[in-house]
Amino acid sequence: MKLTRPLAALALLIATAFPALAADAVFPPGLRLGMVPLVGLGKAKTFPGFESEDGSVKVLVTELPPAAYNEVVSAFNANPAGNNGVKPDKIETPAGLAYFTTESGKAGDTLVKRYSMIVPGTGFSGYVAVQVPENASKIYTDEAVRQMFATATIRKEVSADEQIALLPFKVTDLAGFKDIRTLVPGSSIIIADGNESSGYESKPFMILGLIGATPQSADDRARFAQEAALQIPGVRETKLTMSEPIRINGQPGFETRIDGVSGKDKTPVTVVQWIRFGGGTSLRIIASSPRDQWSDAFTRFRAVRDGIQPKG
Secondary structure, eight states: OTTHHHHHHHHHHHHHHGGGGGGOOBOOTTOSEEBOOOTTEEEOSSSSEEEETTSOSEEEEEEEOTHHHHHHHHHHHHOTTOBTTBOOEEEEETTEEEEEEEEEEEETTEEEEEEEEEEEOSSSEEEEEEEEEGGGTTTSOHHHHHHHHTTOEEOSOOOHHHHHHTSSEEEOOOTTOOEEEEEETTTEEEEESSBTTTBSTTSOEEEEEEESOOOSSGGGHHHHHHHHHHTOTTEEEEEEEEEEEEEETTEEEEEEEEEEEETTTTEEEEEEEEEEOOSSOEEEEEEEEEGGGHHHHHHHHHHHHHTEEEOO
């Protein structure tokens, strides 16, 4: 009885919480998708979303590219019966019509229920993945998870301060860039003169983030930097124009420039990549500008680069 009474009380709290869900959406830091977590779930410690106190129940909340939602809708419509016994379902939410699935599986040796939901957003698709171990399924039931999904909502903006605060480094100078979007929560952001709706390629923008790969020796840095620059997504018909070692805020780095075209209009662009080498991780900055705006943009790019400082 000492175990079942708290569980019964929690189940009652979850059941009675449903009518008030819509007013209490919680947004994981840096994300535009939020929802009302079920009773007993708090902010996750190691990923964006929510989890139970013992970490066994997990609710991952993240953002996917905007095309992801329509791809899922098309797949569901093409096969409404689902695959391998996993039948798609849909639900109305404040964010729009959401699609979700429920399936059973294993996490190691533990039997679990897994739920996945995708919702439409402006310039992105919202995605939620839930994992409930079998021993918690009487509390976090299919209906409880469905009710939580039904509270999914979108906020239009996430403040620049909130997004930048998640990064493992300080950004002290934005050089006039106004549009800021998190790419990977706590790891990388894009700052730009354009925006998601109009596209970034026609105006200067920068991507700031950490990468885990680091050359084993200083002699490998040139090759490493050049290969990374020539593989920058979205830049085509690339031509390497410069690559040389530099010091960035007193640390060894490499500057590499390429010319190419970008976007559906094949805008001629110049892209500079700076890598500031560290121990286990390195700071990577990718800055792109239409070629006819390069001179002014490059001055701003350097101001942002030189204003990046370690935290603590």
